[in-house]
Amino acid sequence: MTCREVVELMTDYLEGALSPADRDRFEQHLAGCEGCTAYLAELRKTLRVLGGLREVPIPGHLRRRLLAAFGDWRTSSRVTGGPDREQ
């Protein structure tokens, strides 16, 4: 495998989608190649940056609006036998 081929298999590798034979060849290449090892390290850092985008604070107005809507829903469902109907 060349570096050019190896970088195109990075996602398959991380996803565990390579055949055992390809995974061995991939890892053999990586063991002897600083550039591809560095690329994989960068990709892993990229994933950490992306994961950092998951949490966004909820604006106060939205939180209040949704909790109020939830309260209304709960009240109206109780009347029609909603949330507690299973109990």
Add this chain to the structure above:
Amino acid sequence: MIALAHASYPWRRMVTARPDPELAAILGGDEAAFEELFKRYHGPLLRLATSYLGDRESAEDAVQETWLTCLKSIDRFQGRSSFKTWLFGILVNVARSRRRQRSRLLPFASLFGRDDSDSRRPAVDPDRFQADGRWTSAPDSWTDVPEDKLLGRETQAMVLVAIQALPAKQREVILLRDVAGWSAEETRTFLSISDANQRVRLHRARAAVRAALEEYLK
């Protein structure tokens, strides 16, 4: 054989199906549990809504409508998918219908952007390699980049711009997989795409974001 067993004994499915704890939390009427849920999904919903609608304000609005719709129709939710998948499905519908309303105002050409996300062209710039396939300029692991810079707000803002610049098909996949943290299986089912296409889109999207980060961090 299995299908037959289910047909003869419908209760089996009910017994073996794992109750969705998120659905149960809402139906139980517990406000704290509901708040916990909308905190958990606010970021992923907002990111996805932004990718469809562009600006933060419309996106927040779409997220609000998503939760209101969720509450309005939860009594009719059949539990055929997970609560999460159902919720995100509502968001996609809300965002799409808003885009349709808006598209009358947008230039016609924007509807026909080329999206070759599923092509097998190399995701990494061919100029990075010599004729024999080895690196011309090897990456450096970003060893000199401090953690607080890598994970800081400025870098995040740049990455959001890079995601927004991706073709729509890649954008959806990277947002669900790497931002929202969904599994490959959940993502592929939600988007009704093959396992292979899910992976190709993810690969191209990750390669593009990595390249944008490399450019930004150097």
